[in-house]
Amino acid sequence: MNAPLPDVASLLNKLAEEIRPILTPDTAMVGIHTGGAWIAEELHRLLKPKLPLGTLDISFYRDDFSRIGLHPQVKPSAIPFVVEDQPILLIDDVLHTGRTVRAAMNELFDYGRPSAIRLAVLVDRGGHELPIRPDFCGITLAIEPQQNVQLTRNEKGQLMLTVA
């Protein structure tokens, strides 16, 4: 029972236009693996900021390591710019509990002290467990707690949202 959701391309365009006014030449974009990195790639293509895109794998910063262990396919984090004093736009696909964003912020601070971090997400699905809210959001959805919003990418590179 996978219900189709709004078209990702139009959400991305909307999100890009929201972000554009605050984008300064030194803004660094960082996507969280895996879905957030896909969204960040698209936004990076649309907004063409000067700095290269960064990616974070937050596996080493999760708060549930002792319960679920290390993710079997951790991807290296790649931050190809200086974080110290840099404004950062942190990007994820779906905001749910906020724990991933918490972990990502902790990791970013281990690279340096950013001057500011803003959060952009494609979907805010509710169910927040931490005082973390997006600064930019493609769409807000009211999703049942037991349901899962998922972003997938097919071989052609097309992104799709599903609720299961």
Added chain:
Amino acid sequence: MPDSQQLTPDGQLKHLLTLDGLPSRILTQILDTAETFMDVGERDVKKVPLLRGKAIFNLFFEASTRTRTTFDIAAKRLSADVVTLNIAASAQSKGETVLDTIANLSAMHADMFIVRHSQSGAAHFIARHVAPHIAVVNAGDGRHAHPTQGLLDVFTIRRYKGAFHNLRVAIIGDILHSRVARSQIHALTTLGVPEVRVIAPRTLLPAGVEQMGVHVFHDMKAGLKDVDVIIMLRLQNERMKGALLPSAQEYFKQYGLTAEKLALAKPDAIVMHPGPMNRGVEIDSEVADGVQSVILKQVTYGIAVRMAVMSILLGPTAS
């Protein structure tokens, strides 16, 4: 001896005691995880919070500098609390048994023991007697195994050569006394290296070494021809009881790696050594410090590999 003690019934790593019989699935998991830890050493804060609150005890019943220090750094980079005990110099010398030492440290809520011991099988023995939630890592036991060294060696090879299936690897020197060589041979053959050679005088080869799936050479000229990787072993003077060799000078002449002998290997061959090196005995300084040497890289990679082993073992599968 393949080891069922180190895997859980569903095939997850529980202790790391030997590479003998460890499936390539697990070896690859460790190497891939190590790869992800490589950038931690480059950051402002060289630390991730993964093992915060875990207590790791480094139990060194035998002297070591490099291995002990890299385990120590690896644990600290994972934010674990780490305590290093040089037991040769402490309670054991007062007559406490190994199991009493272990029981006392367990009472201090240990999560992991890293064990170095001069007796083969010491880490297995400890692993059999610890509480179920405690993981044991063998950091070298007698002549038997040194699994994290074997892992960091194959990690180094993979980083420089990309894959294993098309390589010729030569291990040279004191195979007889070398736990490192045993671990390397198990890892290399499991990961699919088609040709592992050992080059050594007859007196420094264990009986039946061919059964480990290696090709035996006694001559450097033939053995080094067209190899991709050269692993020099330390001539273990301290283990040498009796006259296995005429002299260190004679050994260097026959088996020491010089630029001239290195030229027999492929032009892009890498030179490895687990350390500590005896310059002028098994390896010439010109080669040890030369462009083909990756010896210091091995040390750096050893940290990431040990971080991988610790974080895999201390995940929930350990309990």
